[in-house]
Amino acid sequence: MKTADFYYDLPEELIAQDPLAERSSSRLMVLDRESGEIQHKIFKEIIDELNPEDCLVINDTKVIPARLHGAKEDTGAHIEVLLLKRKSDSVWETLVRPGKKARPGTRISFGDGLLVGEVIDVVEEGNRLIRFEYDGIFEEVLDKLGEMPLPPYITHKLQDKNRYQTVYAKHEGSAAAPTAGLHFTKELLDAIQAKGIRIARVTLHVGLGTFRPVKVEDVTNHHMHSEFYMIGREAADIINDTKKKGGRVVSVGTTSTRTLESVADAQGFVRETSGWTEIFIYPGYQFKCIDALITNFHLPESTLLMLVSALAGKEKVMHAYEEAVRERYRFFSFGDAMFIR
Template sequence: MYNLSDYRYNLPESLIAQTPCEHRSLSRLMHLDRRSHDISHRRFLDIADLLRPGDLLVVNDTRVVPARLLGHKPTGGRVEVLIIDYAAGMKHLADTGRFQCDCLIRASRRPEPGTVLELGQDITATVIEHRDRISVVCFNGGNDFLFRLKKSGKMPLPPYIKRDQNPGQGAGTPAQMDEQKDRQDYQTVYATAEGAVAAPTAGLHFTEDLLAALSAKGVDVVRITLHVGYGTFVPVRVKDIRDHQIHSEYFIVDEQAAEKINRARGAGCRVIAVGTTAVRTLEFCTDACGRISAGQGRCDLFIYPGYRFKCVDAIITNFHLPESTLLMLISAFYDRERILDAYKVAVDEKYRFFSYGDAMFIE
């Protein structure tokens, strides 16, 4: 269970969702029962029937920023810059007046330190240094940079979601229309805390009406924050997964949230994490006695089989990439072989996979 190859499965490319379900809560839902090992097939809307009065739903309220910038080098060659640690950039801005953080740079030839990049309308940036595959980039404009980023930046969709790379001219081009739609679709309805460079995708299935129905049933909702960064999606490049070093991501659990979670656990209520980002944050902040502490900082918890869960009782999640740390996490929560069996069923039943795909409820 520690070999990277233990987390492979076959997935037809046609099952990788390119767009979300037209109505969020009508996406499909696979229900896994960890006691009976039964698998049932539902719509996400049915989560209201599966949750119980007293359950506590923990959601990640991070909001995706348009962190992908297209432009060119001084030579005229094309360049793409992806901001991968927005939270660190905001801290650097507060401390120094300059937005500077780790980025990924795509170009025919990686620009040398000191190179000034032209990135969209009124944005320039200077390459500071390179560290392996990551580059440190400083953006011009101080606080004005944030306004320019929201205007010129593109949503940082995962590479398996294909979009027209030629923006064309005018607001009515297909690429422009895709971008505007993704700016809505690639956010949860409760996203408020700006800072993620990828969506906590399990939450994309919720609507305001569904949340209201859950509240009416007696299901409580609490918000925590984990600004999803590049680390969640870095490919595992070691044969033994225990040798993988996961990147850290910035989190916030406030006093009110911690108190509500501890109160629910003390009353014997289930704590249900919406997404692997919520799982990692909850488990990172929970002590050996099962009590969660408020705080903020960097979460670098890597969960894989053998991990003993201290807080989370059930998980709502999407279907994850082969050999990914996210697949390892849910394998730790249930059982690696049974999870892979469930994924085979999902393929046979033609579920839609990954960020814009269908969901799974493991209880």
Template sequence: MTQCNFFDINTYDYELPPELIAQKPAQPRDRCRLLAVRRADGELFHQRFHDILQWLRPGDVLVRNDTRVMAARVEGVKVNGSAHVEVLLLRPEDDGEKCWEALVRPGRKLPEGARVRLDGDVVVTIGAVKSEDGVRRVIFPADCDVRALAEANGSMPLPPYIHERSSRPEDYQTVYAKDPRSAAAPTAGLHFTRDLLRKVADCGVTIADITLEVGLGTFRPVKTEDIRRHHMHAERCLVSQDAYDKIVMAKKNGGRVVALGTTVVRTLEGMAATSAGLHPGMLETDLFIYPGFEYKVVDALITNFHLPKSTLMMLVAAFAGYDLTMKAYAEAVKERYRFFSFGDAMMIV
């Protein structure tokens, strides 16, 4: 066991050659590479994603995040000026969805009260800075359907490390995505095709859908040397009665809960960490998982390879163990796996 400080941000660093950052998805999706990681003995297996079937068992429940990515990046021009403005919608503040949390560029040139005419000829008011991340309040007119405006005039908010723009918008959506309520994709699910999901079900594996509206919390960088001082941005999630029943049934019958992605982990473990334990319903979760965390629900994890020093890497290290996680990442770099959103996958069992 490595003797290191698990609370030191530098503990989660690793060297990644820039050319290993995937710029477009594998075609077909399930032909990407899969690094299977077996916790029991630390063995690593190099496969293709469609080989995931051999790691699933009858009676397991595969839990996936069915959220869809919004066309959340909307552009405009400052009223009574010429400055180009970009608004990245994160989440509504209120049930009426007229006030939104958003990232605004150029933020320094837009004081509180500034007005911006967005594409679609809608004028919004830029509110105060809400957090150290630069999140702003953006106020829309009372008669504006914000989601319809974004779908009609916005664009897909691809991560900044993706410079290649030849991929299609649907490449950044899972094949089972439903309501457009996220600012980023639950990327572990991008590897599944409809045919592969049918084969999963044919193997006797139940599929359950939960929803976490992916926002800033999932991807916000850790800026503190001591990770315990980092605060996660809250994200809204929902566990339906149907998903809850499937999870309980799998556990009761000796099956495993297989989380398809870190957003599923945050949802299930966030709900389980409440005083009521895992239950159906809505939750605002700011759960931060790092080594020392005790998992209560998730038994296996399918995930991508994440950025150095990221909360997602810490979550994986908490599940697989730090040493095994770093061993797997070193092996992936050595074997030239593709990293991040459009990259290859790991399954940890």
């Protein structure tokens, strides 16, 4: 299976640069994975696609303001640091630009010394381990100095940083938002619950590995970076009870999907647990837990597009993407949504 099989042509003007004023007013493409039938709706109509015996699984991770701008203490040269993974209280794995200026021993000042970092090691793919020095609570310092780590294809400045968070974000730790969840409002979630659909919260802290381009020609040679997940007792009980009663497990986003599929047994049941996952889902994968998926429109040749193709079939998905381009859907993080049923 070739990476090039997942390429499609996307006009640049269809890449959404700003979130819509109303989260749930995004467009929604509904794709039937058996027949390939496509319907065009508005996202708030997702409630009509859900049945009382279903459960909705959401990822309640919270994006941290992970992008920092600083200066080398010795030369004053500008350094940009993106926090990727916390290794201990004061040590983070980071992506540093320009990396050649950040050798071990380099000290970087942020916010006129409010935060100081020292590069202590170079690890996989040139990422840097940085030990930070600060007074008080790291999260409070980061909130003052950090910026939301918007993807590189978004060039507009985000006016309200909460629009790159889901309304149910709770556990801090992501370097990117689980963007399928950005379409939900509190009112829509309340209406979904009022219809009898239960909501299960899981957590997967999204790392940039999810979005890294696939650089190998053969898909099966691609290696995913590990990401931390948690499933609590209540969520596991809701999901398992739904399966026992014949309802559908409807996953909100590829991150919720990867969490459930990492944990599920052969019958699709999950348990209370936490850990790290490197699961890579591409066509040929047999899904164990999820029955339907709410997701955004993903980058060409990306692991996310491969996951969606594994669920609905590559031909059906690529056809749906062609139609989305024709119908002028908005793509990527702030774009429109797809429901695969």
